[in-house]
Amino acid sequence: MFWLIFRALGQRNLLPLLRPAASATRDPPNISIVIPARNEAANLSSCLDGLLHQTYPKDRLSIIVVDDDSSDDTLAIGRARADKSGQVKVIECPSLPPRWCGKPHACWIGASAARADSEWFCFMDADVQAAPPLIGSAVAAARGQRLALLSLAPRQKLGSFAERLVMPCGLFLLAFYQDLETVQSPHSDKVTATGQFMLVHRQAYETVGGHAAVRQAICEDLELALLIKKAGGRVLLEDGKLLLTARMYAGWASLWTGFSKNLVEMLGGRTPTLTIAVAVLLLSCASILLPTVDAAGCAARNPADCVALIPALIGTAAAAALHIAGASYFRIPFWYGLMFPAGYAVGACLAMESLRRHWRGRIVWKGRSYP
Secondary structure, three states: OHHHHHHHHHHHHHOOEOOOOOOOOOOOOOEEEEEEEOOOOOOHHHHHHHHHOOOOOHHHEEEEEEEOOOOOOHHHHHHHHHHHOOOEEEEEOOOOOOOOOHHHHHHHHHHHOOOOOOOEEEEEOOOEEEOOOHHHHHHHHHHHOOOOEEEEEOEEOOOOHHHHHHHHHHHHHHHHHOOHHHHOOOOOOOOOOOOOEEEEEHHHHHHOOHHHHHOOOOOHHHHHHHHHHHOOOOEEEEEOOOOEEEOOOOOHHHHHHHHHHHHHHHOOOHHHHHHHHHHHHHHHHHHHHHHHHHHHHHHOOOHHHHHHHHHHHHHHHHHHHHHHHHHHHOOOOOHHHHOHHHHHHHHHHHHHHHHHHHHHOOEEEOOEEEO
16 A cells, blocks of 8 residues: 555656746747537537637637537537637537547537648547646747657546546556656557647647547546557646646446446456456445454554554555545645545446446447447
8 A cells, every 4th residue: 555655746847837837939830729519519619619718719710619419508608609700610520420439529520621721630538628828838838858759648627526526546556556757758559638728739639540440449538548658759748737727527327427438447457447346345445444353452552463463554544644635736625635545446336337348349428429
């Protein structure tokens, strides 16, 4: 347990922090922002608000909302914004072709409709909110480091009990599991990225075939990033918490389906997912059971149990302190940090659900079923 804690702490500083650019971008390139939106009426307005207030030159920035057959007011909201702003263009996505997943199809349609002189594509989820310096800062970082793809991890906003219980544990699990230093290396054959924000150089995107090349991928962000990296482009994930916020899920239902749809891919396959789920469940149970058993033995005046109680309490206290610090980072009540065993237990159930869906051969997301 102590090794896992130190590993998580060591990973903390391995994700570069994107800071607001100190000055305006010199010779700013043309950028097309593509927002794939399926039933995003609750999020689209705030997403567009942030993008329309960017400090980036307006004549160099276009925004494309791709309505992916929404059944709510997503299309109407997008059109209303397009009527008020010349920067926003709204496209109705054509019917989903066979052997395509919804999001890569919407991204592909949006990129195909982008300005011919766009040097960069920016793929951004509708549940993300941008601070005014975001685009200029991201372009400066991508240019300065000669990146083909810059992905940004937003600060996650956690509103419901389900989000606050599970998501910090999920992000800690990724910190335990991933070796960011290795994965982020240009020489590694692995990659990490998030589809919530991906700034991609157009030439790199078109070289690998764009989203058409990952048309069947549930984790299209990782697959596209990996293709670009294998083609020789430099890919980097940075911490965008100063400029980007997001609320991915809004309760148990969306969290359950959202995580279980691609957890197997995120953890590297079925065997690693099963192994991690069992290990996480055992460790979280041990953090409660070991001190309890040792305390009972010590109360019965068993000297060996009294000695064993000390490291057991230290380990549990260290794990609790780590998760309380996580609760502070996410700006949620500290007592969620004390509930980490329950969070990991739910996470293990999510992993088993993800495995069940894969073994069944069908994944359901946003009203669509994919093989």
